[in-house]
Amino acid sequence: SDEEMKRRIRIIKQKLGDQLYILGHHYQKDEVYKFADAVGDSLQLSQMAAANKKAAYIVFCGVHFMAETADILTTSNQRVVLPDMRAGCSMADMANIEQTEKAWPILQSLFGDTIIPLTYVNSTAEIKAFVGKHHGATVTSSNAKEVVQWAFSKKQRILFLPDQHLGRNTAYELGVPLSEMAIWDPIENELVFDGDIEDVKIILWKGHCSVHENFTLKNIEHVRKEHPNMNIIVHPECTHDVVQHSDYAGSTKYIMETIEQAPSGSEWAIGTEMNLVNRLIHAHDDKKVISLNPYMCPCLTMNRIDLPHLLWSLEMIDKGTPINEIKVESEVAELAQKALNNMLAMV
Ligand code: 13P
Numbered sequence: 001s002d003e004e005m006k007r008r009i010r011i012i013k014q015k016l017g018d019q020l021y022i023l024g025h026h027y028q029k030d031e032v033y034k035f036a037d038a039v040g041d042s043l044q045l046s047q048m049a050a051a052n053k054k055a056a057y058i059v060f061c062g063v064h065f066m067a068e069t070a071d072i073l074t075t076s077n078q079r080v081v082l083p084d085m086r087a088g089c090s091m092a093d094m095a096n097i098e099q100t101e102k103a104w105p106i107l108q109s110l111f112g113d114t115i116i117p118l119t120y121v122n123s124t125a126e127i128k129a130f131v132g133k134h135h136g137a138t139v140t141s142s143n144a145k146e147v148v149q150w151a152f153s154k155k156q157r158i159l160f161l162p163d164q165h166l167g168r169n170t171a172y173e174l175g176v177p178l179s180e181m182a183i184w185d186p187i188e189n190e191l192v193f194d195g196d197i198e199d200v201k202i203i204l205w206k207g208h209c210s211v212h213e214n215f216t217l218k219n220i221e222h223v224r225k226e227h228p229n230m231n232i233i234v235h236p237e238c239t240h241d242v243v244q245h246s247d248y249a250g251s252t253k254y255i256m257e258t259i260e261q262a263p264s265g266s267e268w269a270i271g272t273e274m275n276l277v278n279r280l281i282h283a284h285d286d287k288k289v290i291s292l293n294p295y296m297c298p299c300l301t302m303n304r305i306d307l308p309h310l311l312w313s314l315e316m317i318d319k320g321t322p323i324n325e326i327k328v329e330s331e332v333a334e335l336a337q338k339a340l341n342n343m344l345a346m347v
C-alpha cells in the first residue's frame with residue numbers, strides 16, 4: 001500500500017541520513033515531492049546539487065537532463081540516481097548531437113564566425129558539450145534574458161537550442177523583431193527564413209515543450225470572457241502568441257513568487273505544468289487559482305517518478321546495489337561543464 005511504501009521510504013531516509021540527498025523538481029507528483037530534502041526549479045536544483053559535498057547518493061526526482069546536469073556539477077565520488085529511466089523530456093529529445101553537428105557547418109557557411117550557440121538546460125549533456133566547445137552557455141527560463149544579452153555582447157547572432165519558444169520570447173523581449181528570427185529545421189536540415197539572410201539575429205532550433213504548447217489563444221479568450229478579473233500568467237515555453245496575450249510570463253520560480261505575493265482575493269489562470277498548478281491552487285485558498293487550460297497539462301515524463309520508483313531506488317541504494325545511475329562520460333562532462341559554468345558565472 002501507499003502507506004507501507006511511505007513508511008519504508010521514511011526508514012531508509014532516516015538510516016542513510018546525510019549520505020542521501022533527495023532533490024525534487026516543482027513539477028513532481030506530491031507523493032514524491034514531499035520526500036525531497038530540497039525542492040526547486042531546474043536552476044536551483046543544479047545549484048543545490050553542486051553545493052552538496054556530503055551525500056554519497058543524490059536521488060534526482062525530475063527528468064533525465066536534470067540528473068545529467070547534477071552528475072556534471074557534483075564531485076566524481078557522488079552518484080546520481082534517476083528513480084525511473086523513462087523520465088526523459090520530449091523537448092530535450094528534439095535536438096540530438098548528430099543533427100547539431102550537421103547543422104553547424106551549414107550555419108557557418110551561411111554566417112561565418114558570427115554565431116554563438118546557447119542551449120536551454122532542457123537538453124542532453126552532448127548538446128551542452130557542443131555548446132561548451134563553441135564557447136556558448138546554457139540558459140534556464142529564469143536567466144534567459146541575461147544569458148541572451150551576454151551572447152549578443154560576444155557575437156552578432158545566436159543559435160538557440162532546443163526550445164524555439166523560449167528563444168523567440170526572450171529575444172523579442174530584448175527588442176529583436178520576429179522578422180530577424182530564423183528557424184533551424186533539424187528534420188529537413190535547413191534554415192527557414194524569408195528575407196535578407198544578413199538580417200538574421202537569432203536562429204531558433206525547431207523544438208518545443210509538448211506540455212506548454214497545450215496552452216492556446218482559445219484558452220485565453222475563454223478565460224477573458226468567463227473571468228474578466230483574472231490575471232493570466234504563463235511559462236515562456238508557451239508560444240509567442242500566448243505569451244503576448246497573457247498579463248505576465250516567466251519561469252517556474254517567477255510564477256510561484258508572483259502567486260505567493262499576490263493579494264488575497266486576486267484571480268489567476270496559470271499556464272504551466274499540472275502538478276505545480278495543483279500545488280498552487282491548494283497553497284493559496286485565499287486566491288482564486290485555476291489552470292489556463294481547463295483539462296490541465298501534466299508532464300507525463302515528470303510523472304514517471306512515483307512512490308514505487310522512489311522506494312525502489314532507495315532500497316537498492318540501501319542494499320549497496322544502486323540502479324539507474326546517471327553517469328556522463330568525462331569528455332562530454334568537461335565540455336558541458338564549461339557551458340554550465342558560463343551560465344552560473346552570470347547568476
Ligand atoms: P524550470 O527551468 O522553470 O524549472 O523548467 C523546467 C522545465 O522542464 C520546464 O518545462
Ligand code: SF4
Pocket residue numbers: 063088089090091092122209210211212273299300301302
Ligand atoms: Fe520537458 Fe516540457 Fe516536461 Fe519540462 S514540462 S520536462 S520541457 S516535456
